[in-house]
Amino acid sequence: MRRELRFDALPRFFRFALVGCVGYGVDVSVLNLAVAWLHAGPYRGRVLSYLCAATVTWSLNSWFTFADVRSHEPTKEWAKFVCLNGIGGAVNYGAYALFIHAVTVSPINQAVGVALGSLCGLSLNYILSRRLVFVRAT
Helix, strand or coil: CCCCCCHHHCCHHHHHHHHHHHHHHHHHHHHHHHHHHCCCHHHHHHHHHHHHHHHHHHHHHHHHHCHHHCCCCHHHHHHHHHHHHHHHHHHHHHHHHHHHHHCCCCHHHHHHHHHHHHHHHHHHHHHHHHHHHCCCCC
């Protein structure tokens, strides 16, 4: 008997974490582009990269992680996600900034800093998303 792995069969937190991995890739890619092409520096570049990653993760979480409770008002849901996850984003950015301040700035160290920040914000962002963003309308 052949069994298929279905994304929606995975536990919700695991789906959220997988989406976060995609967000990490977007975050690091945009950060490197912003630093190299826009000369934004590692701190301002991170603000741009976080907003891009938050938009991608909201979209993926809306369709895969929380499909059963997603809103019929995507603009409001996106704004709520970005604002509330901004709390986790502040934790994320703080860990990133502390790490970058302590090491030599390089693309590798920026990627490590983004990973550390992402891990610090993951659980907080999940709780906020589950309890306040992606909730069944009553």
